[in-house]
Amino acid sequence: MAPQVGNLALAAAGAVLVCFAGRSASFVPSGASPGLRSARHLETFNGVSASPEPVRVFSDQDVNLSSSSALWLSVVGVALAGVSLGAQRRDVGVQMGTSLRKRRGRFEWRFGGEGAPKPPKWLQQERTPGEKTSGGHEVPAWLTFQKWQSWSAPVKCRSVRWWRQVFDERGEWRIPKGQQFSVPQAVDAILEMNKRAPLKFDPTMECMMKMNLDAKFPDQQIRCNIELPHGTGKRIRVAVYCSPDEEEEVLAFGADLAGKTLQDQIAAEKIEFDVLLARPQSMPALAKLGKILGPRRLMPSPKSGTVVSDIRTAVETFKSGKTVELRNSRHGLVALPVGKLSYGKEKLVENFRAALQGLADKKPAGAKQNFWKAVYLGSTMSPSCRIQGSEFPKIKVKNEDDD
Secondary structure, X not given: OHHHHHHHHHHHHHHXXXXXXXXXXXXXXXXXXXXXXXXXXXXXXXXXXXXXXXXXXXXXXXXXXXXXXXXXXXXXXXXXXXXXXXXXXHHHHHHHHHHHHHHHOXXXXXXXXXXXXXXXXXXXXXXOOOOEOOOOOEOOOOXXXXXXXXXXXXXXXXXXXXXXXXXXXXXXXXXXXXXXXXXXXXXXXXXXXXXXXXXXXXXXXXXXXXEOOOOOOHHHOOEXXXXXXXXXXXXXXXXXXOOHHHHHHHHHOOOOEEHHHHHHHHHOOOOOOOEEEEOHHHHHHHHHHHHHHOOXXXXXXXXXXXXXXXXXXXXXXXXXXXXXXXXXXXXXEEEEEEEEHHHOHHHHHHHHHHHHHHHHHOOOOOOOOOOEEEEEXXXXXXXXXXXXXXXXXXXXXXXOOOO
């Protein structure tokens, strides 16, 4: 309550200063002496003479503040109000985030409530060899209460499965902070971590790239398709926007949705597909659904290769899972799946390098020489490895001298 009262007091003080400065500045004449300007103003108003009552003439001694003083008071008042409102906004944001975490149970379950993380109760008791968690992961022998105390707060808040992934059999960090890996080393580390603490499903290897681009400029935006030699391992649902007469033919090509059924589902905002294809002549009719498809990034576009003339070939290409559409976020981030961990090291390395090369080949016109700022490779629910810059393909930019 005290910080809120202080913020309100600062805002009130700022408002009073601004009002006082404006009131003081209104007494300051411009271009004439105060007495002359006030007298003329009272003598005539729209051509009608004022009342013959005595006119009070303001002199320079009656004005307490100059125009420059009034300006400085306004600046100080606005600054005080801005500081108070900014601090209040931050306090409200922190309170809302805390209340949401409490409401979802994350504070109690993950962090042990308010304050520093609390150690698990089973970690402070005698343990039996081969003891397992509720998720079926065996608690390693090196995981002791003393080991837990030596960690930082973010590491303490993790689960046994995560600890088994990040630390090797001796309890040493598998991915030291700041270390960079080659592509084969990173894939080996990820496969090794998943082997120590496997999930109940086949995880996906994922790549996150921080690009050296400014998304505000059209020539520095990424929107293209790349081909992965072994695919992503994910089943892609392909829909084709066409007339009802062509529905049976398009479904025979392998499409999941088409024709009148697809149009009714989109109008009802029932999206049950991952890729939408359309012919160029169908785009005017599809434009009316842009408000629904646009925010979901499902609107067909020539840049993404989803506006095609050969529907059969496009359906086969997208359903194979080898074609991946890439887009950058407003922060210059690009994410893409590389493949399932069950693919093995060789196929994952080939897919990842093909993704980097494909992005380099289809770079935007405004790309710079240092196209990538940072690239991380990881898998579902596991830590990631930063890739060495020497693994990035070389690109050519405009005005570059060819040696």
